[in-house]
Amino acid sequence: MRDLLVFGRTGQVARELARLAPEARFLGRDQADLSDPQACADAVGGAQAVINSAAYTAVDQAESDPELAHRINADAPAAMAMACRARGIPFLHVSSDYVFSGEGSAARDEDAPTGPLNIYGASKLAGEDAVMETGGQSAILRTSWVFSRHGRNFLTTMLALGAQRDSLAIVDDQIGGPTPASDIAAALLRMAGVMRDDPTKTGIFHLSGAPDVSWAGFAASIFAQAGLACRVDPIPTSDYPTPARRPLNSRLDCHRIQQAFGIERPDWRQAVARILDRERQI
Numbered sequence: 001m002r003d004l005l006v007f008g009r010t011g012q013v014a015r016e017l018a019r020l021a022p023e024a025r026f027l028g029r030d031q032a033d034l035s036d037p038q039a040c041a042d043a044v045g046g047a048q049a050v051i052n053s054a055a056y057t058a059v060d061q062a063e064s065d066p067e068l069a070h071r072i073n074a075d076a077p078a079a080m081a082m083a084c085r086a087r088g089i090p091f092l093h094v095s096s097d098y099v100f101s102g103e104g105s106a107a108r109d110e111d112a113p114t115g116p117l118n119i120y121g122a123s124k125l126a127g128e129d130a131v132m133e134t135g136g137q138s139a140i141l142r143t144s145w146v147f148s149r150h151g152r153n154f155l156t157t158m159l160a161l162g163a164q165r166d167s168l169a170i171v172d173d174q175i176g177g178p179t180p181a182s183d184i185a186a187a188l189l190r191m192a193g194v195m196r197d198d199p200t201k202t203g204i205f206h207l208s209g210a211p212d213v214s215w216a217g218f219a220a221s222i223f224a225q226a227g228l229a230c231r232v233d234p235i236p237t238s239d240y241p242t243p244a245r246r247p248l249n250s251r252l253d254c255h256r257i258q259q260a261f262g263i264e265r266p267d268w269r270q271a272v273a274r275i276l277d278r279e280r281q282i
Contacts, residue, residue: 004192005047007032007040007080008054012148013094016185017053034072037079044083049192051092052077053185055124059098060243062119073123078130085136090195092188097144097176097208099125102247105175107212109253110142110204118244128204139191140204141184141257144250145218147268148181149275154215158222162230172216172234176250177208180271187263194261201260206252209268218268225272 004021008014009028018026025047032043034054044050056062056072077093084091098121099114116122131138147155161168187207195201213221216234223230237246257263 003046003048005044005050007034007043007050007052010151011053011055011057012146012150012153012181013053013184013188015150016148016182017051017188020182020185021189034076035068037071037075040076041079041083044080044087047087047089049090049092049196050080050084051188051192052080053094053188055094056120059118059120062123063243066119066123069119069123070126073120074126074130077127078134081131081134081136081138084138085134089137090192091131091136091138092192092195093127093131093138093140094184094188095128095140095142096121096124097142097250097252098247099128099142100247100250102174102249104249105251106249107251107253110206110256117247120244132204137195137199137202139195139202141188141191142204142206142252143179143184144176144208144252145178146181146184147178147271149279150181154178154218155222155272155275158219159226159228162219162223162226162228165230167231167233168219169233169235169239170216170219171237171240172214173236174246174248174250175212175214177210177212177252177265178218178268179207179209180266180268182271183207183209183266187257187261190263191261203256205257205260206254207257207263208250208252208254208265209271210265212251221269222272225269226276
């Protein structure tokens with residue numbers, strides 16, 4: 001898509017956006033410091049649509065650095081959204097299932113009550129609220145458990161550890177939908193195109209991979225598809241304490257995005273297979 005500006009360049013979603021839309025303009029930290037909201041607003045320039053795929057994603061570190069997490073995850077996207085409103089162009093922002101408390105076992109839709117358990121989730125929720133309060137043509141895309149062949153994520157970590165160890169203890173009571181970064185990028189591009197033609201398309205949308213699974217189940221599938229003999233030993237979250245609390249239920253109801261944009265939940269198992277096939281060919 002021409003005249004598309006993307007905040008982010010090295011993250012998982014940004015790299016997939018660059019693969020799918022190489023003609024877009026991508027801003028890394030050296031060109032747009034998210035800790036400086038005004039600089040981000042100034043960078044919007046002559047774009048016809050803006051996607052913010054950048055964020056403070058160090059969930060545990062955020063517990064000891066709440067001000068920076070809030071500035072990057074809330075103040076910066078708010079400034080971007082305001083700049084987009086002033087220019088009358090669509091703004092798309094990636095958010096997280098961590099805005100929810102993770103109680104119960106039902107999939108949450110976009111109107112479900114929020115209740116983040118940690119600083120990261122609170123900063124992402126503050127960003128959502130600030131973006132929508134600008135009143136511009138904005139879309140929030142909440143997603144979960146993002147993975148790809150790039151950088152450090154659950155898939156790449158499991159492939160590395162699974163090749164080195166006979167067994168791994170993996171949390172089995174957190175349930176969610178692993179989501180391929182490639183499908184998030186494709187969804188954002190489709191949404192941006194539709195939004196440019198239809199100014200009524202705004203709001204919050206969910207996209208997560210299917211079927212819902214535990215981290216242990218996700219790991220077992222990765223090992224099976226990769227041909228790794230590493231055994232998965234399921235453990236409860238209480239056996240793997242972290243500085244930031246994680247939601248046990250990250251299931252997302254994704255019907256709204258299907259109705260508004262025709263985007264279906266991707267099958268994460270197929271995405272893992274594609275990534276492994278691509279790696280074998282290198």
